[in-house]
Amino acid sequence: MPELPDVEGFRRVLESCAKGRVIQRVDVRDTGVLREVSTRRLRDALEGRRFTQPERHGKWLLARTGGPTLMLHFGMTGQLVCGRPGDEVEAHDRVLFTLARDRQLRFRDQRKLQGLWLADDESEVARLLGRQGPDAMAVDRAEFQAVLSVRRGSVKAALIDQSVLAGLGNLLADEILWRAGLRPTSRSSDLTDADCRRLYTHMRRTLRSAVTAGCVPPRDSWLTGHRDDPVPTCPRCGNSLRRSRVAGRGTVWCPRCQ
Template sequence: MPELPDVEGFRKVLVSCAKGRRIRSVDVRDKGVLHGVSVRQLRESMEGRRFTEPERHGKWLLAHTDGPTLLLHFGMTGRLLCARPDDAVETHDRVLFTLSGDHQLRYRDQRKLQGLWLADDDPAVARLLGRQGPDALAVDREEFESALSSRRGHIKTALTDQSVLAGLGNLLADEILWRAGLRPSIRADVLTETERRRLYTHMRRTLRSAVTAGCVPPRDSWLTGHRDDPAPSCPRCGAHLRRSRLAGRGTVWCPRCQPDET
């Protein structure tokens, strides 16, 4: 599932492929990915416009133009790619933006769990993002600690709740908690100040590294690199990793590095 680092990578694709280029045509091959906008409205609003500097907030990509803003969410399987207009179209290419300079921006998504929205102005963008918490890469420590201290549920549930903190998904939450030595099932509101600060520090470090990689990298030194092994072991201490489910999410942790709260 695309998380903050993946979407930051898609933002860079948008910059390199489309920034400053005029939209010559919009080809909607599957209107099922459009939300609150018709095929005709999307074409009339976007064709002839020029892409400007994009932004990212959490898992949302804001593709600004010199007119409206296109908002993209990638759900479980979405991607953004740069192609040439004469490149073969893949089965899951849902919307194609043909641009000046022989470029084509493609929204590709197999499962179609999210998709594209169109906002005419900044207040409309704000309404669409109104339920999003602060961006996990931009949030300061005080805001982060305040958000967690008011949550009574599991710490992993709080980290992956987009209304609390925008951008973290399953892989990142497990990775960050493992690095911070905190079990995913501990309650967010019982963390000490020291534990919240340690969690914030490891979140920042993990995100910076993952953004550089453009994904949550399955490195040998990361929990992510072992969670899908048949008999996964902790890359730090060698203990057998445990699996469970929290709020319906598959969760992996190390019983030695992330001991039970006492």
């Protein structure tokens, strides 16, 4: 599932492929990914405009045009790829944006759980992002501690709740908690100041590394690199990792380190 690092990678794809280029044609191959917008309205709003500097908030990508904003959410299987109009169209290429200078941006998604929205103005952008918490890459430590302190449930549930903190998913939450030495079932409201400082520090470090990689990398030195092993062991202490469900999500953690 795309998390903040993946979406930041898609933002860079959009920037390198499309920034400053005219949208010559919008080809909707599957209306099942359009949300609150018709094919005709999408074409009328975007064709002839230029993509400007894209932005990201949590798992949302904002494709600015100087007018309407195309807003993309990638759900579990979405991608944004850059190609050429003559490239073979793949089965899951849902919307194609043909650009000047022989470029084509493609929204590709197998399961179609989210998709594309069109915001006519900033009030519409704000409405669509209205239930999102602060971005996990941009939040400062004071705000981070404040949003966690009012949560009554587990710290993992808080980290993956997009209304609390935008951008973290299951893999990142497990990785950050393991690095911080905190059990995923710990109550957010019970975290000490030292716990919050440590959690914030490791969140920032983990995100920086993951953004550089463009994903949550399954490295041998990361918990993520071992969570799917037949007999997973902690890369820090060598103890057996435990699998459980927290906040309805499959969770991997080390009972010795956490």
